[in-house]
Amino acid sequence: MAKAMQAREGSRWRGSNVYLIVVFAILYAPIFYLMLYSFNSGGSMHDFQGFTLEWYKEVFADTRLFIIVLNTLVIALLSSALSTILGVFGALAIQQVRRHRHRNALLALNNVLIVSPDVIIGASFLILFTMIGIKLGFVSVLLAHLAFSVPIVVIMVLPKLEEMSPTWIDAARDLGASRLDVLTKVVLPYIRPGIFAGFFMALTYSLDDFAVTFFVTGNGYSTLAVEIYSRARQGISLSINALSTLIFLFTIVLVIGYYFINKRGNRPPGTEVQR
Amino acid sequence: MPSRTRLRMSDKSRNWYLIPYTAWIVLFVVAPIALVVYYSLFDIEGKFTFSNYAHFFTPVYLRMTLSSFWYAFLITAFSLLVAYPAAYLLTRTKHKQLWLLLIILPSWINLLLKTYAFLGIFGTYGFVNAVLETVGIGKQQILFTDFSFVFVSVYIFIPFMILPVFNALEKMNPSLIDAARDLGASSWTTFRRVIFPLTISGVKAGCQAVFIPALSLFMITRLIAGNRVITLGTAIEQHFLVTQDWGMGATIAVFLVVVMALIMVLTGNRKKREVQG
Numbered sequence: 001m002a003k004a005m006q007a008r009e010g011s012r013w014r015g016s017n018v019y020l021i022v023v024f025a026i027l028y029a030p031i032f033y034l035m036l037y038s039f040n041s042g043g044s045m046h047d048f049q050g051f052t053l054e055w056y057k058e059v060f061a062d063t064r065l066f067i068i069v070l071n072t073l074v075i076a077l078l079s080s081a082l083s084t085i086l087g088v089f090g091a092l093a094i095q096q097v098r099r100h101r102h103r104n105a106l107l108a109l110n111n112v113l114i115v116s117p118d119v120i121i122g123a124s125f126l127i128l129f130t131m132i133g134i135k136l137g138f139v140s141v142l143l144a145h146l147a148f149s150v151p152i153v154v155i156m157v158l159p160k161l162e163e164m165s166p167t168w169i170d171a172a173r174d175l176g177a178s179r180l181d182v183l184t185k186v187v188l189p190y191i192r193p194g195i196f197a198g199f200f201m202a203l204t205y206s207l208d209d210f211a212v213t214f215f216v217t218g219n220g221y222s223t224l225a226v227e228i229y230s231r232a233r234q235g236i237s238l239s240i241n242a243l244s245t246l247i248f249l250f251t252i253v254l255v256i257g258y259y260f261i262n263k264r265g266n267r268p269p270g271t272e273v274q275r
Numbered sequence: 276m277p278s279r280t281r282l283r284m285s286d287k288s289r290n291w292y293l294i295p296y297t298a299w300i301v302l303f304v305v306a307p308i309a310l311v312v313y314y315s316l317f318d319i320e321g322k323f324t325f326s327n328y329a330h331f332f333t334p335v336y337l338r339m340t341l342s343s344f345w346y347a348f349l350i351t352a353f354s355l356l357v358a359y360p361a362a363y364l365l366t367r368t369k370h371k372q373l374w375l376l377l378i379i380l381p382s383w384i385n386l387l388l389k390t391y392a393f394l395g396i397f398g399t400y401g402f403v404n405a406v407l408e409t410v411g412i413g414k415q416q417i418l419f420t421d422f423s424f425v426f427v428s429v430y431i432f433i434p435f436m437i438l439p440v441f442n443a444l445e446k447m448n449p450s451l452i453d454a455a456r457d458l459g460a461s462s463w464t465t466f467r468r469v470i471f472p473l474t475i476s477g478v479k480a481g482c483q484a485v486f487i488p489a490l491s492l493f494m495i496t497r498l499i500a501g502n503r504v505i506t507l508g509t510a511i512e513q514h515f516l517v518t519q520d521w522g523m524g525a526t527i528a529v530f531l532v533v534v535m536a537l538i539m540v541l542t543g544n545r546k547k548r549e550v551q552g
Contacts, residue, residue, distance in 0.1 A: 016364045016367065017364075019360060019361070019364060020361060020364050020365070020368070020374075023357065023361045023433075024377065024378075026430065027378070027381045027430075027433065027434070028381060029396075030389050030392035030393060030396060030430070031381060031384060031388075031389065031392065033392050033395060033396055033402065034388065034391070034392045034395070037395065044400075045394070045395025045396075045398065045401065046395065046398065046400040046401050046402070046405070047400065086295055086296065086299055089292045089295050089296050090292070090295075090296035090299070092292040093290055093292035093293040093296045093297075094296075096290045096292065096293075097290065097293075106300075109300050109304050109305075110300075112304050112308075113303070113304060115483075115487065115535065115539065116532075116535070117487055117488055117490065117491035117508065117531065117535070118488070118491065119491040119493060119508040119511050119512060119528075119531075120311070120491065120511070120528050120531060120532060121307075123311065123511055123512075123515050123524060123525070123528055124307030124308065124310060124311045124528070125303075125307060126515060127307065127310045127311065127314055127521065127525070128302075128303075128306055128307050128310055131310060147299070147302075147303035148303075150299055150303075204383060207385070208383070208385055208386070210385065210386070210387055210494060211493070211494065214494075214512075214516075215512075215515065215516070224385075225385055225387050228385070228387050228388065228391065229387055229494060229498075232387065232390075232391045232394065232498055233497070233498065236391075236394060236395060236398075240388075240391060244384075244385075244388040244391070244392075247384070247385065247388065248384060251380075251383050251384060252380075254383070255376070255380060255383060259376070
């Protein structure tokens with residue numbers, strides 16, 4: 001009897017694992033399919049004919065593409081750095097609002113850009129920038145990315161602020177710290193893991209964004225996602241495959257970095273507050 | 276009570292942080308929505324009119340809206356169908372966090388690249404057709420069909436569905452399942468009466484995270500479905516970037532915002548009632 005139960009447990013365990021493995025296989029198959037064919041000398045995404053690095057050479061020789069990659073990185077880093085600063089201000093502001101109604105209203109306004117579909121964000125920003133008279137290009141893309149990253153940073157930083165005991169601030173004030181000292185020596189070090197997490201989230205949102213950028217980028221300025229879209233619309237070209245393999249590797253490096261920062265952030269608070 | 280008085284003092288002292296943050300809200304949250312509403316009241320020649328709204332409620336646009344909702348519903352339903360068991364099984368694995376990271380990882384790859392991969396896989400000479408041929412079914416037109424559109428969208432959205440369901444399952448007290456089993460409930464009854472009702476908040480969050488974007492997808496429809504499937508998102512993109520009829524595009528956007536707000540309010544209210552009940 002016990003053996004039969006064990007056997008049943010075993011088969012169920014296997015059955016459930018098979019399901020998970022199938023889901024994983026489907027999730028990863030397209031990515032590996034892309035990577036595999038980036039080495040195909042045949043020039044198409046079927047009939048693997050032979051190994052070649054030709055497409056990688058093409059990617060590295062493409063100066064236009066290089067500039068676009070540079071554009072993407074500059075936009076991502078700049079927008080997430082600026083939005084982190086603004087987002088930390090936002091979290092501090094929300095935390096200081098004591099009245100429940102005002103606070104909920106602020107939070108609701110904060111979340112509008114997180115839940116809105118990209119198309120609407122893109123279209124409304126396009127109207128906004130044309131109304132104000134900002135030329136579509138670097139500035140408009142940067143502002144758009146900055147705008148949609150701020151609420152994400154707020155969401156990541158606010159829980160950390162809330163978790164901090166107010167007695168810390170009282171203690172610092174009693175010991176004679178100025179407002180600025182309290183901010184830079186007590187509050188900011190404490191919420192640092194949240195700030196880092198927010199920065200990384202903003203970075204990934206920016207790197208991943210296509211739809212919003214597609215609306216507010218004018219002629220002549222392009223980020224990677226927009227460039228891939230316009231190339232993919234013309235059909236298959238294996239240099240996109242090579243490029244996506246490189247992006248995949250880069251993403252993995254980012255994920256590992258994020259993972260370790262998160263791990264460091266989970267250290268018990270207080271062990272790294274003051275130096 | 277010194278801390279109480281200090282709190283009141285800091286309440287009175289100005290909340291300086293609010294200044295940059297409010298500026299952001301006004302400029303990038305309030306102004307864009309107001310502008311979209313404003314633009315929806317002008318026709319292509321810049322005349323003030325309600326004709327855009329009248330136009331929206333004609334059969335052409337209503338049919339498009341309905342089909343857009345139907346596709347979004349299909350995409351959400353299939354994502355849930357695949358994601359729920361996966362999330363459930365994930366909570367039973369040994370290295371949960373690692374598995375979860377592996378699930379999330381594909382969602383960090385730009386979704387354009389994943390969509391592009393399906394151009395190859397579903398293509399006339401692609402992997403799926405090669406398999407179909409060896410099985411004996413023969414070549415099929417897969418790309419540019421409703422099937423490929425729904426499949427690719429579900430593929431893209433699965434991680435976004437798994438995550439909230441997984442979190443809800445993790446929050447559930449496991450002794451409740453044991454209790455149900457001890458009281459003689461079958462696995463199916465346990466799932467139907469205990470597990471699913473307790474994780475409904477995660478399911479709702481997941482459906483929100485899938486349904487709203489699915490209504491407004493446009494790059495997948497363009498790349499995978501050709502121009503066969505036109506969603507509300509495709510129509511907005513078309514009006515803003517191709518025909519330059521911003522008024523009509525803004526009208527559809529207003530409609531989408533209203534629908535979105537309705538969905539949020541409906542799912543939010545129900546949650547409150549649950550807590551009370």
